[in-house]
Amino acid sequence: MRQKLILLASLLLAFVQGGAQNTVVSPAVVQQEFIFPFQGEHTHGSSIVQLSNGDLLAAWFQGNGERGADDVRVMGSRLKKGAKGWALPFLMADTKGIPDCNPTLFVNREGKLFLFWIAVQANQWEYSVLRFRTSVDFLGEGAPKWNWQDNILLKPDEGFANEVAKKFAEMGDSHAGWASYAPKYDDMIIAASKDKMKRSLGWMTRIHPITLPTGRILLPLYSDGLNMSMVAISDDNGETWRPSLPIVGRGPIQPALAVRKSGEVVAYMRDSGDAPGRVWVSSSKDNGDSWALAKKSDIPNEASVELAALKNGKWLFFGNDVSDGRYRLSLYLSDDEGNSWYKKEVIEYSPDRKNSFSYPCLIQTADGLVHLTYSYAAGRQQESIRHIVIDPSKIK
Numbered sequence: 541m542r543q544k545l546i547l548l549a550s551l552l553l554a555f556v557q558g559g560a561q562n563t564v565v566s567p568a569v570v571q572q573e574f575i576f577p578f579q580g581e582h583t584h585g586s587s588i589v590q591l592s593n594g595d596l597l598a599a600w601f602q603g604n605g606e607r608g609a610d611d612v613r614v615m616g617s618r619l620k621k622g623a624k625g626w627a628l629p630f631l632m633a634d635t636k637g638i639p640d641c642n643p644t645l646f647v648n649r650e651g652k653l654f655l656f657w658i659a660v661q662a663n664q665w666e667y668s669v670l671r672f673r674t675s676v677d678f679l680g681e682g683a684p685k686w687n688w689q690d691n692i693l694l695k696p697d698e699g700f701a702n703e704v705a706k707k708f709a710e711m712g713d714s715h716a717g718w719a720s721y722a723p724k725y726d727d728m729i730i731a732a733s734k735d736k737m738k739r740s741l742g743w744m745t746r747i748h749p750i751t752l753p754t755g756r757i758l759l760p761l762y763s764d765g766l767n768m769s770m771v772a773i774s775d776d777n778g779e780t781w782r783p784s785l786p787i788v789g790r791g792p793i794q795p796a797l798a799v800r801k802s803g804e805v806v807a808y809m810r811d812s813g814d815a816p817g818r819v820w821v822s823s824s825k826d827n828g829d830s831w832a833l834a835k836k837s838d839i840p841n842e843a844s845v846e847l848a849a850l851k852n853g854k855w856l857f858f859g860n861d862v863s864d865g866r867y868r869l870s871l872y873l874s875d876d877e878g879n880s881w882y883k884k885e886v887i888e889y890s891p892d893r894k895n896s897f898s899y900p901c902l903i904q905t906a907d908g909l910v911h912l913t914y915s916y917a918a919g920r921q922q923e924s925i926r927h928i929v930i931d932p933s934k935i936k
Contacts, residue, residue: 566871566885567936570909571929575617575626580921582606583615584898586913587748588927589645590905591653593679594621598913599632599643599655600925607660612639614657616683619927626927630683633673635659641668644748644901648777649755653678656692656745656759666742666765670694674778694772694783696739704733704768707788707833714790714814725790732766733786739766743783746794746844748901758784758805758828762793767812769795771828784824789813789834792820796847798855800877803827808847808857808878809834817841817863821878839881842866846902848910849877850932857881858900858912866898867891869914873935885935887912887928894919897926908932 575586575598586600596619603612613634617626632655633640643657653675661667670692678684708726732738743761751757759772759781769787774780787795791813798806805828809820818836843866845859857872867890873883888897900914910930917923 566887566930568871568885568930568932568934569887569928570931570934571927573625573927574916574924575913575927576629576924578918578922578924581923582609582612583923583925584915585642585746586899586915586925587644587901588903588911588913589647589653589748590903590911591647591679592651594906595619595679596905596911597645597653597678597684598626598925598927599645600913600915601639601641601643601657602629603639605639606641607639607663607665609639610637610663612641612660614640614643614655618681627681632683633657633671635671639663640671642745644745646749646757646759646778648757649751650777652676652778653684654749654778655684655686656749658744665744666738666763668742668744670743670745670761670772672778692772692781694740694743694781696770696783696786700739700770700783700786701730701733703785703830704766704788705730707786710833711790729766729768741765743770743772746899747796747846748903750797750799752799752805752827753803754827756827758797760795760797760807762795762809764793764812767791767793768834769793769807769809770831771795771797773828784828785830787822787831787834789820789822789836792822792834794844795822796845798847798849798878800849801853806847806878807831807834808837808845810844810859811836811841811863815863819845819857819859839872843898844900846900846912847878848902848904850904850910851908852932853877854932856902856910856932858887858902860898865893866896867893869897869900871912871930871935873932883935888914888916888926904932 614632616632658668675684792809795807819839822834842860855874869888872881896917916926
């Protein structure tokens, strides 16, 4: 009864704020609400993590735009365990005069909280600086008390460039979208990967890291300049980082990771390449050091995606499963570790395509429930971050 009342109240709130007519109520949804009321600034790129005391902490970036707006900063809120609503938002990070975007939250095995994000130098994605903060005092009210902040500086070597050339050779020639007098896309990317600065700068966060059974941490990264992905690897609980070899394809970005029982790491990625838009997939059999050539799946795609291996062995995929907009978000279920997806639940759908839902985050908490956050835009100057709780046992 209590869960039904919470659901009814959240639906009423959504209706008052102008968005409930586009919400699909799946039987698996046990709770949903906006983290804060609709407001005029752009709010996007959320992340959520469960803390050691059962609280939830969320982060997103907010301002008058994205890379072109210098007032963009990282904001946060917390949902105290047992509380009925999220706390008033607070500032998490702000590089004055430079846009701060794409926050992602993570707690390592030692219980240290990490906030990763990017500061967008020169208002260009490809010049972004990868930053992080840590905290060991984060269970109180308001923002965590940060004890350390630094940049993560990566230096991919010649092996990176060699891997790009090798993988493009495996893909074969493609001249889609290029005129006879224009340089080939493949040649330009291969040349760019040989440039030390271009392969070292502009790596951006989006999806939360994962910890492998070995204790290794993999931080998913992508580059808009190179239009591909890689992971940053830490074998010392996040003290130091080094780059993997690239995840190569014609547009696989923003990787979301899950680990198979065999130890193989799988990456599902947004399509930033040629039509038709489809989710890209790659995998690593050496704990993230190197990656198979990315290939397109059958899942339509428009924007960022999420992936998680649940405690019961099933996998969840969450994303925009359309290739012409962000008007639908769907949850897919697999019982064979992503080899096939046998069930789909539509979580958000706007038939008139006036509302937009995108950039999801997906975690499973200690109680077995699944928490989703994502950007929700109901027209101009009506934006918020939506939080939904799923009971995976109710996905039949």
